[in-house]
Amino acid sequence: MQYRKSLLFIAALVITTSIQASETARATFAGGCFWCMEPPYDKLEGVLQTVSGYAGGDVDNPTYEQVAAGGTGHVEVVQITYNPEKITYEELLEVYWPETDPTDAGGQFCDRGESYRPVIFYHDDQQKQLAEASKANLxxxxxxxxxxxxxxxxxxxxxxxxxxxxxxxxxxNPIRYKFYRYNCGRDKRLEQLWANEG
Structure with a gap:
């Protein structure tokens, strides 16, 4: 009897874990300073978490100083955990573009260098296809x-x-964040690029 209960518990645990896994997905975007890429996504229904980080490089566990100095290949990114039943990857892409300067491969706004270049990092083939379609539409x-x-x-x-x-x-650090964002010219450039969108 105890053995059977253990099997039922394990089966329930596996099912619960599968359900939890199927309810979430991840998207990873680079659009300059990661501080500025979190707010647009944090306010969206269906977004469960945003995490600032580094992606695309070949150094394990890089520090901010290493990435900012260049040479690691990493880019500052925001990784978004979301519920695909409430918000789609396509909708996340629609938010991504007007938060960036897609014309600048050398960085974003006042932040220059490889670690600030704009990148859409895909997690699977479906995301790759959707990202490519989104870029083509843009x-x-x-x-x-x-x-x-x-x-x-x-x-x-x-x-x-x-x-x-x-x-x-x-x-x-809301005051420091606003001061940085203003002095970096981010909003001014975004307004120049996207004022006539639509």
Whole structure:
């Protein structure tokens, strides 16, 4: 009897874990400073968590100083955990584009270098196809003349969460965050690029 109860418990645990896994998915986007990429997603229904981090490099457990200095291949990213029954990957992509400068491959706004370049990191083939379709649609309808330099790359196993003080920086340090964002010219450039969207 005890053996049977154990089997039932294990079966229930497996089913519960499968359900939990099927209820969440992840998306990973690079659009310059990761501090600025968390807020647009945190406010969306269906987004469960955003984590600032580093992706795309070839150094294990990189530090902020290493990534900022360059040479590790990593890019600052935000990784989004979401419920695909409440918000789709396509909808996350729609939020992504107007939060970035797709015309700038050398960084974003005042932040320069490889660690700030715009990238959509896909987790599977479906995300790759959707990202490519989204980029193609933007190329046809973009409200600016310059070519789109944002790349679409596989995430593989290269995501590392950033240090704790970077997480939710805009909430922990709202004044410093606003000061940085303004001085970096982010909102001014976004307005120039996307004012005529639609």
């Amino acid at each position: 190329a046809e309808s973009k409200p600016f003349d310059e070519p789109i330099m944002t790349t679409i790359e596989p995430l593989e196993d290269s995501f590392y969460p950033a240090e704790d003080y970077h997480q939710n920086y805009y909430e922990k």
